[in-house]
Amino acid sequence: RDFPKGTDFNLIDEKQLLKLEHKLNNKPRKIIGYKTPKEVLEPELKNVA
Template sequence: DSGIPVFICDPHSPWQRGSNENLNGLIRDFYPKGTNFNDVSEDELRQMQDLLNARPRKTLGFNTPAETLDEYLRGVALTT
């Protein structure tokens, strides 16, 4: 209904999920593989989330994910 394009990748095909794999790498900068997330607070996770959502992305025309989502949501609100 929103008009946001959705793509389904094949299982075990990381080359089809470039942005997702890139984000996984950025998360690993904060929390290395093997991190026990039971020991990570909600505030720490929220801080990481806010930092990553405020980071401009080349694939988004150097807009941030937060800006891009806001743009889509405003477009959907105008069409309903």
């Protein structure tokens, strides 16, 4: 992982957190048919709005 267990995220700068967020949201996942979380979430958000 990018940060060890127990990391205080209040001490991590926003740029690093945004980089990690992008990495996690754009990583294909087997459980959702090798789509990325972003690909799955965006259409759902459009249905809600």
